[in-house]
Amino acid sequence: MRLLVCISSVPDTTSKIKFTDDSSRFDDSGIQWVINPWDELALTRAIELKEDNTNPVTEVVVITIGTFQTEPTLRKCLAIGADKAVRIDIEPLDAYQTASQLAAYIKNEEFGFIICGIESGDYNEASVGGMLAELLDFVSVSSVSSVRFNKDQPIFQRDVANGKEELSVNGTAVLIVQKGFASVPKIPNMRGIMTARSKPLELIKASSSKSLIKFVNYHSPKEKEAVQMLESSDELVEKLSKEAKLI
Amino acid sequence: MAILVYIRNVAGTIKKQSLELSSYAHAMAEATNQEVIGIVIGEIDDSALSELGNYGMSQILKADNPNFNMRVNRVYTRIIEQAVLKTNAQYILFPDNNQGKAIAPRLSVRLQAGFVPQVLGLPSSYEPFHIEKRAFTGKALANIEVNTERIILSPILNSYGLNENKTELKIENFEPEIDEPESRLTILDKKVNTERINLLDADIVVSGGRGLKSAENFKLLEELATTLDGALACSRPVADDGWRPADEHVGQTGKIISPNIYFAVGISGAIQHVAGVSGSKCLVAINADPEAPIFDVADYGIVGDALKIVPELNEAFKQHLSDNQ
Amino acid sequence: MIKQWFVWYSKKQQDKDTLKSPNMNFQFTEEQLMIQQAARDYAQRELIKDVIERDEKAIYPTEHIRNLSELGFLGMLVAPEYDGSGMDTISYVLAMEELSKVDSSIGVIISVNNSLVCYGIEKYGSEEQKQKFLKPLARGEVTGAFLLSEPGAGSDATSQQTTAIDMGDHYLVNGVKNWITNGNSASTYIVIAQTDREKGHRGINAIIVDRHSEGISLGPHENKMGMRSSDTHSVQFTDVKVPKENRIGEDGFGFKFAMKTLEGGRIGIASQALGIASGAYELAVKYAKERKTFGTEIINHQAIAFKLSDMATQIEAARFLCLKAAWLKDQGQAYGIASAMAKQYTADMAMQVTTEAVQIHGGYGYVKEYHVERLMRDAKLTQIYEGTSEIQKIVISRAIANGDI
Ligand SMILES: Cc1cc2nc3c(=O)[nH]c(=O)nc-3n(C[C@H](O)[C@H](O)[C@H](O)COP(=O)(O)OP(=O)(O)OC[C@H]3O[C@@H](n4cnc5c(N)ncnc54)[C@H](O)[C@@H]3O)c2cc1C
Numbered sequence: 001m002r003l004l005v006c007i008s009s010v011p012d013t014t015s016k017i018k019f020t021d022d023s024s025r026f027d028d029s030g031i032q033w034v035i036n037p038w039d040e041l042a043l044t045r046a047i048e049l050k051e052d053n054t055n056p057v058t059e060v061v062v063i064t065i066g067t068f069q070t071e072p073t074l075r076k077c078l079a080i081g082a083d084k085a086v087r088i089d090i091e092p093l094d095a096y097q098t099a100s101q102l103a104a105y106i107k108n109e110e111f112g113f114i115i116c117g118i119e120s121g122d123y124n125e126a127s128v129g130g131m132l133a134e135l136l137d138f139v140s141v142s143s144v145s146s147v148r149f150n151k152d153q154p155i156f157q158r159d160v161a162n163g164k165e166e167l168s169v170n171g172t173a174v175l176i177v178q179k180g181f182a183s184v185p186k187i188p189n190m191r192g193i194m195t196a197r198s199k200p201l202e203l204i205k206a207s208s209s210k211s212l213i214k215f216v217n218y219h220s221p222k223e224k225e226a227v228q229m230l231e232s233s234d235e236l237v238e239k240l241s242k243e244a245k246l247i
Numbered sequence: 248m249a250i251l252v253y254i255r256n257v258a259g260t261i262k263k264q265s266l267e268l269s270s271y272a273h274a275m276a277e278a279t280n281q282e283v284i285g286i287v288i289g290e291i292d293d294s295a296l297s298e299l300g301n302y303g304m305s306q307i308l309k310a311d312n313p314n315f316n317m318r319v320n321r322v323y324t325r326i327i328e329q330a331v332l333k334t335n336a337q338y339i340l341f342p343d344n345n346q347g348k349a350i351a352p353r354l355s356v357r358l359q360a361g362f363v364p365q366v367l368g369l370p371s372s373y374e375p376f377h378i379e380k381r382a383f384t385g386k387a388l389a390n391i392e393v394n395t396e397r398i399i400l401s402p403i404l405n406s407y408g409l410n411e412n413k414t415e416l417k418i419e420n421f422e423p424e425i426d427e428p429e430s431r432l433t434i435l436d437k438k439v440n441t442e443r444i445n446l447l448d449a450d451i452v453v454s455g456g457r458g459l460k461s462a463e464n465f466k467l468l469e470e471l472a473t474t475l476d477g478a479l480a481c482s483r484p485v486a487d488d489g490w491r492p493a494d495e496h497v498g499q500t501g502k503i504i505s506p507n508i509y510f511a512v513g514i515s516g517a518i519q520h521v522a523g524v525s526g527s528k529c530l531v532a533i534n535a536d537p538e539a540p541i542f543d544v545a546d547y548g549i550v551g552d553a554l555k556i557v558p559e560l561n562e563a564f565k566q567h568l569s570d571n572q
Numbered sequence: 573m574i575k576q577w578f579v580w581y582s583k584k585q586q587d588k589d590t591l592k593s594p595n596m597n598f599q600f601t602e603e604q605l606m607i608q609q610a611a612r613d614y615a616q617r618e619l620i621k622d623v624i625e626r627d628e629k630a631i632y633p634t635e636h637i638r639n640l641s642e643l644g645f646l647g648m649l650v651a652p653e654y655d656g657s658g659m660d661t662i663s664y665v666l667a668m669e670e671l672s673k674v675d676s677s678i679g680v681i682i683s684v685n686n687s688l689v690c691y692g693i694e695k696y697g698s699e700e701q702k703q704k705f706l707k708p709l710a711r712g713e714v715t716g717a718f719l720l721s722e723p724g725a726g727s728d729a730t731s732q733q734t735t736a737i738d739m740g741d742h743y744l745v746n747g748v749k750n751w752i753t754n755g756n757s758a759s760t761y762i763v764i765a766q767t768d769r770e771k772g773h774r775g776i777n778a779i780i781v782d783r784h785s786e787g788i789s790l791g792p793h794e795n796k797m798g799m800r801s802s803d804t805h806s807v808q809f810t811d812v813k814v815p816k817e818n819r820i821g822e823d824g825f826g827f828k829f830a831m832k833t834l835e836g837g838r839i840g841i842a843s844q845a846l847g848i849a850s851g852a853y854e855l856a857v858k859y860a861k862e863r864k865t866f867g868t869e870i871i872n873h874q875a876i877a878f879k880l881s882d883m884a885t886q887i888e889a890a891r892f893l894c895l896k897a898a899w900l901k902d903q904g905q906a907y908g909i910a911s912a913m914a915k916q917y918t919a920d921m922a923m924q925v926t927t928e929a930v931q932i933h934g935g936y937g938y939v940k941e942y943h944v945e946r947l948m949r950d951a952k953l954t955q956i957y958e959g960t961s962e963i964q965k966i967v968i969s970r971a972i973a974n975g976d977i
């Protein structure tokens with residue numbers, strides 16, 4: 001069984017976020033790009049599934065939609081243990097465009113299931129997984145917190161209001177994952193790092209596709225007011241009820 | 248034309264988030280001269296829905312075929328799509344939570360409608376349609392333009408608030424035609440945990456960090472959460488060390504929440520943690536270290552030993568709640 | 573008796589063209605950056621958790637060493653054909669810096685293993701020695717120790733009292749070695765000992781000794797000022813028999829072997845010092861932005877801001893010295909003087925920077941919880957071992973006097 005993990009390359013959370021002078025674009029000079037944290041957990045778990053020989057997983061493929069700038073991120077995925085990387089060469093404008101590029105690729109391939117992180121740390125659209133499933137008429141399972149195998153059948157666990165459900169899917173599923181899917185991201189070992197360049201990185205031309213929304217410009221959130229330091233619990237209760245009116 | 252609000256049905260009840268969404272829709276309706284219509288899926292009594300009439304909703308489509316009780320994103324998407332077509336809705340609103348995140352993108356594809364999640368505030372203009380959303384894990388706001396015929400939005404929970412608006416509410420049965428009744432998804436097992444309030448829904452979240460010193464001390468936070476009817480959360484090292492279950496961890500790699508009040512107790516305020524809670528309406532920090540970075544993002548702060556302050560606070564809240572009953 | 577040795581060799585994976593057209597290139601490769609990140613992730617995620625406790629109780633980091641060997645750090649410079657990771661020295665500098673930012677005891681364990689023991693065997697050992705000793709070391713299954721210093725022979729490494737007497741089919745080793753890093757945890761020792769006293773330093777040999785051989789006994793774990801989680805012991809040899817085939821190189825090659833090997837070792841220790849300094853600097857910056865006095869963050873007091881400015885600049889200068897020495901080594905050029913400069917400057921700088929980092933922290937800096945006091949104690953050792961700062965200056969000044977630089 002082959003698994004596909006969708007990867008987004010995002011600025012490290014500790015990066016300072018700046019925009020171009022007309023604030024129409026994200027200014028990426030000096031930015032350190034990393035694997036989107038949820039995608040990294042997804043990849044970690046996919047590789048764990050592959051490394052456990054009792055599972056039917058034979059190959060882990062990673063894919064990203066992006067310019068050549070994203071290649072180091074993809075090679076990092078290969079270093080961590082993905083077998084193959086695919087890059088579709090276009091700077092996506094929105095989640096819909098990203099999802100339609102992915103769909104165009106996946107249509108001609110066979111995967112046991114496809115994993116997407118819940119959202120990407122840049123444009124925070126949280127939509128690619130769901131859109132992808134709809135475009136391909138796949139089942140999408142959100143809030144997935146773990147995957148295991150019962151013989152050849154993957155069993156997914158998801159969080160639902162007040163609990164957890166285990167389920168299986170007939171056909172290809174798109175999993176939308178968050179925390180808990182793997183505990184900590186896998187650190188690549190040196191052998192992985194050295195072999196990353198010799199693993200396949202397939203470059204695919206973008207199919208023409210449209211976007212549905214447009215990011216016009218950006219600004220910083222307004223400065224929040226300074227913290228009010230309080231002396232006692234009673235004072236806090238007073239503030240929360242009278243001033244913030246939340247209790 | 249109408250504004251369609253997806254009403255989340257949680258085992259026959261609705262959550263405050265639906266009232267908030269209705270309030271938000273009502274404000275849009277006033278500006279665009281439209282009607283607010285709700286869609287609810289699965290079994291639910293009319294009485295559980297009537298509250299929505301107080302928040303500007305005038306009609307509800309109730310698709311209460313028991314077959315729909317089970318949550319299947321694909322089927323839900325199709326039910327809502329039919330409701331959109333039936334009501335000729337121009338705007339469709341979802342809560343910005345897991346269910347919204349699961350369904351709205353699918354609907355966006357079906358309707359070829361632009362979808363804007365993590366919305367903050369009302370649209371700044373309708374023609375052309377402009378609205379703000381959160382971006383870069385809260386470090387920026389993006390101004391979005393959407394030109395599609397229909398538009399899907401999900402406002403961040405608790406970012407708008409409630410606004411009462413008494414309206415006459417009609418509840419109408421809705422029987423969509425679903426092309427694929429038998430699902431490709433099989434539920435094998437369900438573990439229900441009814442005691443704890445779902446972290447993503449909670450208005451009040453009491454969260455602990457390494458400063459709590461041990462798993463046992465989280466009892467103090469549990470007590471406070473019980474008093475306030477809130478949920479419990481924690482920082483990542485706490486979950487990593489097994490003091491609390493992994494699904495309670497909030498932050499960049501955990502859950503992203505935006506409760507009305509977030510209590511950060513013994514949490515230093517690392518940027519990765521704050522990324523998950525920066526949408527909270529009010530952040531209260533309790534920390535022994537007056538220089539802890541959490542105070543830079545907090546609204547109210549108390550410096551001191553959590554083990555001493557939390558029980559005091561619990562008593563103070565109990566007193567306040569009983570005084571105000 | 574200290575003399576510089578030119579080491580010319582070339583490594584397999586290198587691009588020969590860079591020799592013909594040397595150019596300034598400040599761009600790290602993707603692989604180098606990934607190794608740096610891997611080391612950083614492991615240090616910030618795992619080493620940080622128990623570093624204070626390990627320092628306080630002087631606990632050897634068994635578990636971390638196992639994990640780091642799985643990641644490939646223990647034999648990172650060894651060629652893949654001997655089960656190493658085949659990394660270049662630049663990567664080694666980057667990795668050592670990141671690990672030592674948090675835990676320099678880990679740094680020295682890895683440095684001794686890589687740049688003294690593994691490098692020594694890979695460069696000068698026989699094929700059989702490589703198969704037998706180097707492979708398990710490179711895989712990180714066992715660690716190694718380098719036994720040169722003696723109670724009476726530190727800086728003056730020529731006055732070796734330990735003897736390895738040629739008994740025909742084996743050597744008989746007697747004597748005491750002092751201050752041996754990995755003394756207890758290592759399985760493979762490289763021992764420097766005098767075979768023929770008449771020949772002076774040309775009568776010294778380097779031999780590979782199984783730490784579990786009969787006749788070896790250890791002194792107690794030294795109760796050190798810093799780097800307390802690395803295990804340092806004195807090692808006593810009493811009629812220890814060592815097979816003749818365990819001698820590295822020709823008879824009498826031992827002293828030259830030790831000096832050549834230490835040239836590379838200095839790059840490891842310099843990078844360790846670099847990490848200690850930059851770890852302390854990062855903590856100081858963070859603290860200076862948080863701590864308020866007289867109504868403002870202390871970074872707004874010029875006295876503190878200028879300290880940080882000096883620290884940043886000195887660290888940057890030291891980093892270039894380390895990278896330059898590493899680059900020369902990777903290019904197969906002589907790097908003995910460059911590595912001496914890197915070690916002396918970086919170690920002295922680390923001592924200064926860590927002291928200032930404690931100062932910036934005020935009283936908080938003096939308690940263990942804030943890490944900087946440990947880094948300050950650790951920094952001191954980098955000025956002492958693998959050639960004190962004074963000895964490095966002797967190496968450099970001799971080269972100046974000889975007109976070599
Ligand atoms: C890629 C990445 C992703 C990450 N993702 C997340 C994430 O999603 N969520 C997350 O939380 N972290 C995340 N982290 C970790 C994050 O950087 C911090 O390490 C973590 O949030 C710190 O947790 P803490 O505040 O509980 O502990 P600490 O930083 O140790 O803080 C403990 C606090 O408790 C205070 N304290 C101590 N004793 C008392 C007392 N008696 N009373 C009151 N206060 C006391 C201290 O002053 C201190 O401020 C991530 C890190 C990385 C590198």
Ligand SMILES: Cc1cc2nc3c(=O)[nH]c(=O)nc-3n(C[C@H](O)[C@H](O)[C@H](O)COP(=O)(O)OP(=O)(O)OC[C@H]3O[C@@H](n4cnc5c(N)ncnc54)[C@H](O)[C@@H]3O)c2cc1C
Nearest residue numbers: 718719720721726727751752753804956957958959960962
């Ligand atoms: C924790 C620790 C771990 C160690 N690990 C190892 C190890 O694994 N293997 C190993 O073989 N050794 C190891 N050493 C030993 C270390 O390399 C020596 O301590 C070092 O070389 C200094 O030798 P010494 O202590 O005998 O000092 P000395 O040589 O006695 O020096 C005393 C002082 O005199 C100065 N000095 C000496 N000669 C001159 C001169 N000609 N001109 C000017 N100044 C001079 C020195 O710089 C120093 O300041 C370790 C030491 C320590 C403390």
